Amino acid sequence: MRITWIALLCLSLVGCGSEGGKTGAAAEAQPEQTFSWKLVTTWPKNFPGLGLAPEHFAENVARMSNGRLKIKVFGAGQLVPAFEVFDAVSQGTAEMGHGAAYYWQGKIPASAFFTAVPFGLNAQEMNAWLHYGGGLELWRELYEPFNLVPYAGGNTGVQMAGWFNREINSMADIKGLKMRIPGLGGEVFTRAGGMSVQRSGGEIYTSMQTGEIDAAEWVGPYNDLAFGFHQIAKYYYYPGWQEPGPTLELIINKQALESLPDDLQAIVESAARAANQNMLDEYTARNNAALIELVETHGVQVKKLPDDVLAELQRISTMVVDEMAAENPLAKRITDSMRVFAKQSKAYHGISEEAYYKARGQE
Incomplete structure (x- = not known):
């Protein structure tokens, strides 16, 4: 039987769309790989603001990935003690952690810079420095020896003394x-x-x-x-x-992050950015009402x-x-880097944010 060059070409391909090749519609029908992660935190489970941020992050990741990446959140002490989050994620006991970088100051003294510097950058300036001023790259360089990739994971705004x-x-x-x-x-x-x-x-x-x-x-x-x-x-x-400008962190085990396909890595990054901004929005909205209650109801x-x-x-x-x-x-x-950014930010904010607050105060 004579085999044409077209038939030979078809046979040389993997199945040429046949059952064995799993191409076309058959390949698309295959279920996509799913991942299940653990996220440990330094906060009590479901604690308002701080503790709910990783919960919302996990929910958003599950929704955006259509369930392909599911993250179970553990409060402080449920899987590891609060101050062992860094080591747990570094060693792969959990794929992710949520806490504050200054908790690891005894291990990495410079980590404290990525939570807050006294009289330093406020929340707006920290976010800008991290994402547009080279701060995030420096943070990741600092954590690289510990097998960790950090992301900004929340900010409460200027705190009380x-x-x-x-x-x-x-x-x-x-x-x-x-x-x-x-x-x-x-x-x-x-x-x-x-x-x-x-x-x-x-x-x-x-x-x-x-x-x-x-x-x-x-x-x-x-x-x-x-x-x-x-x-x-x-x-x-x-x-x-x-x-x-107290910044919280989401830290991810480097191997765990690299095991994700590109689209899931992008979803994790986007969900982290959303969690970071959402926390600042929430504290800005809720702090004053709570202060009024402390003063008027409790006599603080x-x-x-x-x-x-x-x-x-x-x-x-x-x-x-x-x-x-x-x-x-x-x-x-x-x-x-922080000081240069602070100087530049102050110069502009003097005629924008600060000037506006003063003008509004005259009303």
Whole structure:
């Protein structure tokens, strides 16, 4: 039987659209690969704002991927303790984590820059620096040795300075004060004569109630009301010099991320950006209502830190950041990048955001 060149060509192809080749409609009918991930957090399960952000992130990923990537969220202590999130994701115990970079300052001192720098960038400026000023690239370079890929995963806006059981009228009132205050703010507080104590959010109430600590900063009215701090502390101070633009992080195990097809990686990135902005929107909307309740219903005394105290804290902050920048070349590059960006941002915001607030205040 004579075989034509067309038949030979057809036979040389994989099935030429036949049953064995699984091409065309048959191939399209094959189910796409699915993935199941674990996401561990430093927050109590479903805690308002902070704890719900990873939940919403996971829901969005599932919806956008049509169920191809399902992420189960574990609160602090459910799978790993709050302060073991970094190691769990680095080692692959969980594919993802949600927390704050300054919790890992003992392991990576420069990680604190990616949560907040005292008297540094605010939320709007942090987001801009990370996504358009080279900050995210520096962050990923810092985490590269730990097998992690970080994304911005939320921001609460400028926080409160914290809850105190004594009035702060001068720097002398800080001497000997034991305060839950992490990150660079904690280092500054210690240099100012106080004592920085590390506690997860779920441990703060009991620590203050038992007198283990004298003061604590957490977030702001929305979260502080939920934790009931007004029941154990009398004075609520502002402004949050220690965390002006506190950025939270979503960290992903590098191998887990690279195992995803391109479209799912893009979905993860988009969902992270949405979670980051959504948290800032929520805190902007909810903080003032919570503050009103704290003052009018619970009788909380809201006080401003004295100007001379803020000036001294800023002086110490500059010294602490300078010392960290001198520790290694990457820390210096991060510091220099942030400071250049802050200077540029301040120049424009002086005639835009700041000028507008002043103008609106005249109404």
